[in-house]
Amino acid sequence: MNLVTNNKWIGQRTIRPDGMDKVTGRAQFAADTTMPGMIWGKVLRSPHPHARIRSIDTSKAEKLPGVKAVVTSKDIVDFPIDKGAVMLGIQDMRWMCRNVMARDKALFPGHPVAAVAATTEAIAAEACKLIEVDYEVLPWSIEIEDAIKPDASVLHEFNKWEGKPSNIAGRLEHKKGDIAEGFKQADVVIERTFTTRPVHQGYIEPHACLISVAPDGKTTIWSSSQGQFMVRAMTSMLTGIPQSDIRAIPAEIGGGFGGKTIVYLEPVATMLAKKSGRPVKMVMTREEVMRATGPTSGSRSTVKIGAKKDGTIVAAHGTFYLQAGAFPGSPIRGAAGCSFTPYDIPNLLSEGFDVCSNRSKVAAYRAPGAPIGAYAVECVMDEVAEALKMDPLDFRLKNAAKEGTKAAHGPTFPRIGYIETVEAAKNSPHYAAPLGKGPAGTLRGRGVASGFWFNAGGESSAQVNITEDGNVVVTTGHPDIGGSRAGIANICAELLGIDYKRVSVIIGDTQTIGFSNLTGGSRVLFASAMVVTQSAEKVIQTLRERAAKIWNIDPEAVKWDQGAAHPVSPNAGQFEPLTLKELAEKAPAMGGPIGAGVQLNTAGADGGFGTHVCDVEIDTDLGIARVIRYTAVQDVGRAIHPGYVEGQLQGGVAQGIGWALNEEYIYNKDGKVDNPGFLDYRMPVCSDLPMIDCIMVEVPNPKHPQGVKGVGEVPLVPVMAAVASAIYNALGIRFYSLPMSPPKISAALDANVKQAAE
Amino acid sequence: MAKIHVTTTINGEPMEYLCEPNDTMLDALRGPLGLTGSKEGCSSGDCGACSITVDDRLVCSCLMLAAEAEGHELRTIEGLADGEKLHPLQQKFLEQAALQCGICTSGMLIASDALLRRNPNPSEEEVRFWLAGNLCRCTGYDKIVRAVMETAAEMRDGIKEAAQ
Numbered sequence: 001m002n003l004v005t006n007n008k009w010i011g012q013r014t015i016r017p018d019g020m021d022k023v024t025g026r027a028q029f030a031a032d033t034t035m036p037g038m039i040w041g042k043v044l045r046s047p048h049p050h051a052r053i054r055s056i057d058t059s060k061a062e063k064l065p066g067v068k069a070v071v072t073s074k075d076i077v078d079f080p081i082d083k084g085a086v087m088l089g090i091q092d093m094r095w096m097c098r099n100v101m102a103r104d105k106a107l108f109p110g111h112p113v114a115a116v117a118a119t120t121e122a123i124a125a126e127a128c129k130l131i132e133v134d135y136e137v138l139p140w141s142i143e144i145e146d147a148i149k150p151d152a153s154v155l156h157e158f159n160k161w162e163g164k165p166s167n168i169a170g171r172l173e174h175k176k177g178d179i180a181e182g183f184k185q186a187d188v189v190i191e192r193t194f195t196t197r198p199v200h201q202g203y204i205e206p207h208a209c210l211i212s213v214a215p216d217g218k219t220t221i222w223s224s225s226q227g228q229f230m231v232r233a234m235t236s237m238l239t240g241i242p243q244s245d246i247r248a249i250p251a252e253i254g255g256g257f258g259g260k261t262i263v264y265l266e267p268v269a270t271m272l273a274k275k276s277g278r279p280v281k282m283v284m285t286r287e288e289v290m291r292a293t294g295p296t297s298g299s300r301s302t303v304k305i306g307a308k309k310d311g312t313i314v315a316a317h318g319t320f321y322l323q324a325g326a327f328p329g330s331p332i333r334g335a336a337g338c339s340f341t342p343y344d345i346p347n348l349l350s351e352g353f354d355v356c357s358n359r360s361k362v363a364a365y366r367a368p369g370a371p372i373g374a375y376a377v378e379c380v381m382d383e384v385a386e387a388l389k390m391d392p393l394d395f396r397l398k399n400a401a402k403e404g405t406k407a408a409h410g411p412t413f414p415r416i417g418y419i420e421t422v423e424a425a426k427n428s429p430h431y432a433a434p435l436g437k438g439p440a441g442t443l444r445g446r447g448v449a450s451g452f453w454f455n456a457g458g459e460s461s462a463q464v465n466i467t468e469d470g471n472v473v474v475t476t477g478h479p480d481i482g483g484s485r486a487g488i489a490n491i492c493a494e495l496l497g498i499d500y501k502r503v504s505v506i507i508g509d510t511q512t513i514g515f516s517n518l519t520g521g522s523r524v525l526f527a528s529a530m531v532v533t534q535s536a537e538k539v540i541q542t543l544r545e546r547a548a549k550i551w552n553i554d555p556e557a558v559k560w561d562q563g564a565a566h567p568v569s570p571n572a573g574q575f576e577p578l579t580l581k582e583l584a585e586k587a588p589a590m591g592g593p594i595g596a597g598v599q600l601n602t603a604g605a606d607g608g609f610g611t612h613v614c615d616v617e618i619d620t621d622l623g624i625a626r627v628i629r630y631t632a633v634q635d636v637g638r639a640i641h642p643g644y645v646e647g648q649l650q651g652g653v654a655q656g657i658g659w660a661l662n663e664e665y666i667y668n669k670d671g672k673v674d675n676p677g678f679l680d681y682r683m684p685v686c687s688d689l690p691m692i693d694c695i696m697v698e699v700p701n702p703k704h705p706q707g708v709k710g711v712g713e714v715p716l717v718p719v720m721a722a723v724a725s726a727i728y729n730a731l732g733i734r735f736y737s738l739p740m741s742p743p744k745i746s747a748a749l750d751a752n753v754k755q756a757a758e
Numbered sequence: 759m760a761k762i763h764v765t766t767t768i769n770g771e772p773m774e775y776l777c778e779p780n781d782t783m784l785d786a787l788r789g790p791l792g793l794t795g796s797k798e799g800c801s802s803g804d805c806g807a808c809s810i811t812v813d814d815r816l817v818c819s820c821l822m823l824a825a826e827a828e829g830h831e832l833r834t835i836e837g838l839a840d841g842e843k844l845h846p847l848q849q850k851f852l853e854q855a856a857l858q859c860g861i862c863t864s865g866m867l868i869a870s871d872a873l874l875r876r877n878p879n880p881s882e883e884e885v886r887f888w889l890a891g892n893l894c895r896c897t898g899y900d901k902i903v904r905a906v907m908e909t910a911a912e913m914r915d916g917i918k919e920a921a922q
Contacts, residue, residue: 013853013855015852015853016852016855016857018860019851019852019857020852021860022857022860022863023844023848023851023852023857023860023863023867024795024835024836024838024839024844024848025793025794025795025796025834025835025836025838025864026795027860028794029797029860029861031788031794031797031798032788032794201895202895203859203861203895204797204799204805204807204859204861204862204893204894204895205797205799205859205861206798206799252859252860252861253859254797254799254859254860254861255858255859255861255895255896256859257895283798285801286799286800286801286802481858481859481896482858482859482896483855483858641855643854643855643901644855644858646855646900646901647855647858647896647897647898647901650897650898650900650901651858651895651896651897651898652898653898654895654897654898654899655895677800677802677804678799678800678802678804678805678893679802679804683893683895684898684899685889685890685891685892685893686885686886686887686889686890686892686894686899686902686903687883687886687887687889687890688890689886689898689899689900691882691900691903691904692898692900
């Protein structure tokens with residue numbers, strides 16, 4: 001494929017197409033729309049972590065004036081467990097149907113058991129209280145060590161492990177060589193166990209939808225998600241309404257980070273709308289978001305790495321237990337598959353275990369599983385480097401994966417940019433700068449870590465239309481979270497040779513653009529650039545043909561350059577260029593409207609690598625660790641819009657710092673989340689963070705027309721290990737559990753003082 | 759219970775609405791007033807997505823009762839631009855990629871404007887502490903802080919030039 005060079009628009013920091021609406025308050029998010037005759041839906045949720053539902057009596061609620069419909073699991077299509085998996089992407093509809101509405105059992109506090117639609121929110125909430133649910137409360141477990149005990153209460157009896165009902169729902173392994181033989185060659189072997197807490201994606205926009213079902217079944221869904229086609233398919237499967245009758249309109253999405261790749265409200269609101277005959281709006285409270293959506297897994301990982309004196313890693317073994325929550329499906333693939341991938345390790349065993357427990361069903365979170373695994377692997381890498389008295393970046397360089405390295409999860413790498421990220425980190429002003437000293441009572445430290453994410457391709461559709469006045473409208477099919485519209489505008493302007501402001505980029509709804517898979521896996525700019533490029537090339541072909549017809553020459557004798565058709569050479573004839581505007585004006589007479597659409601299952605997404613450098617300063621009295629300087633280096637393939645590539649790196653790092661230092665789900669003795677709000681679930685605020693420096697290494701993806709690699713997920717992967725190693729460097733204390741919050745750091749410092757005194 | 763009638767000024771325009779005694783200002787803005795630029799992220803005053811000013815004071819509209827607006831002057835994101843002319847902060851946020859998903863942007867802009875009205879020359883630390891009540895999960899705040907500081911510098915230069 002031809003790589004575009006000497007670009008005018010690719011690589012420019014253009015104004016994002018959706019920006020003006022967002023800075024003026026015009027942008028329409030999920031909760032910002034109304035419909036005539038609209039009523040409100042509310043969900044009744046289980047107060048218990050684990051309970052059999054003996055019966056549900058909704059009669060009193062139905063009689064409350066203002067109540068228009070009540071829905072229970074009877075109204076949601078059942079996918080029987082014993083009939084086998086029914087997959088939609090990575091989601092099994094057997095679990096989805098039970099997650100949106102509990103069937104025989106409630107499996108976590110917050111699990112929906114019924115829903116009401118009424119003329120006001122207050123009446124709907126009042127009606128929920130009138131629903132009588134007869135629960136048989138069952139023993140429960142939330143933490144992994146409790147859920148895998150032989151006598152643990154089992155969530156799903158059908159689920160067998162080693163022949164017995166169990167909460168272990170699956171195992172995955174990646175294997176290369178023979179680890180027993182490998183460890184025999186090692187001079188240094190270090191094995192450690194790590195735990196992490198569940199953390200929420202933390203999007204600021206709660207889940208919301210507005211749904212109308214007409215008497216003929218034609219359904220309109222207005223909601224924000226990471227995929228309007230996912231919303232349509234899941235709602236169709238869970239309500240029985242055919243996909244052709246469901247128009248899912250993507251609202252602007254107020255953050256997702258993986259957490260909006262499944263539905264929660266839409267099938268319920270659809271059934272409430274169908275039963276009531278009225279449009280139904282549902283908006284989650286923050287507490288509902290925290291209790292019943294996301295978060296990612298809590299985890300327990302054991303990592304063992306063996307290396308020779310010269311720094312060569314000879315063997316590694318990782319075991320990653322991840323909480324799936326109420327239904328199978330934790331991101332063990334990311335933990336087991338990504339964590340060792342930056343390194344060329346001859347003997348490797350990486351295992352993942354999927355563990356069900358009585359907390360909300362896990363949802364994807366930015367490079368699902370990979371940050372959990374990387375925290376453990378990268379911390380042990382740091383310890384091995386220290387034991388070998390090697391610089392941690394030199395140790396990584398010595399073992400770095402490169403072109404030709406066979407990764408344990410399958411692929412043999414093409415040209416990759418991992419080494420470049422480590423070298424750039426090593427040569428960065430940050431790594432060269434002395435740590436310096438903080439105020440009295442503080443200690444400083446520096447840490448580094450690397451990370452990998454698979455990235456993804458998959459199905460995408462695009463339509464590029466030339467307007468009658470000679471401008472361009474591009475329609476694609478995936479919600480834009482991080483700035484993909486800006487990237488698409490740059491690419492289309494580049495290809496057509498026109499000002500980017502003449503390109504309007506919109507996200508189509510399910511009935512106006514072809515199927516496009518989720519916004520996830522760092523796939524969107526990679527995949528949409530491919531279909532937009534091919535569409536634009538078809539348009540350019542048409543434009544050349546039109547000019548050729550007007551000039552009465554061969555289309556091959558016409559080239560497209562700087563937004564106009566030109567003869568390829570003076571030999572082809574002497575003609576004044578025909579601009580896009582002129583050709584658009586002549587279109588009706590010359591063969592009709594100009595436009596092209598392309599639909600592809602895209603392939604060739606290369607994985608992404610990053611290496612981070614982190615400085616911390618710790619207040620030794622209060623135990624507060626602050627990140628005071630941070631540099632994220634990443635192989636970004638090609639930065640189509642550098643501002644939004646940096647934005648992905650900076651945003652990922654900020655989430656990682658939160659995960660490392662403060663964020664965690666805290667459960668009380670009744671198995672309920674005790675901190676379901678932004679006050680007690682402590683995400684980084686502006687005053688917690690420094691500026692986050694970015695170094696974008698560009699090793700273009702040879703399988704992509706612009707060299708694009710996904711960039712959104714890698715930047716979260718290395719962060720927790722980089723912070724943990726910086727804290728170790730400052731204090732000489734290694735933390736094997738997250739978050740490294742003030743109470744934990746204080747306790748460790750106190751224990752050290754005590755030890756020194758004894 | 760009877761609804762409360764409120765007369766107030768929003769973005770310089772006289773406004774009237776009816777509200778329940780327990781409606782928040784955010785409910786009134788997003789409901790009867792149709793000003794959905796103010797967002798609800800938490801309804802507990804922790805995220806700042808609903809930030810507005812009341813008589814030039816920065817508040818979370820989710821923590822204020824709708825009935826309390828009587829006789830006051832409110833400003834929301836819909837009133838930040840002067841017609842077609844963007845406020846310098848809005849322009850700078852666009853140029854500096856200081857927004858991604860955009861759900862926090864209304865509140866960030868209102869809060870930033872409130873800061874610059876009080877302190878036209880804030881240090882980075884002052885910007886960071888002033889905006890600590892406005893959560894953003896996408897950007898890591900880097901580009902937001904830079905955009906606010908650069909806007910402040912340009913506005914100061916603009917005032918200097920006007921004075922010369």
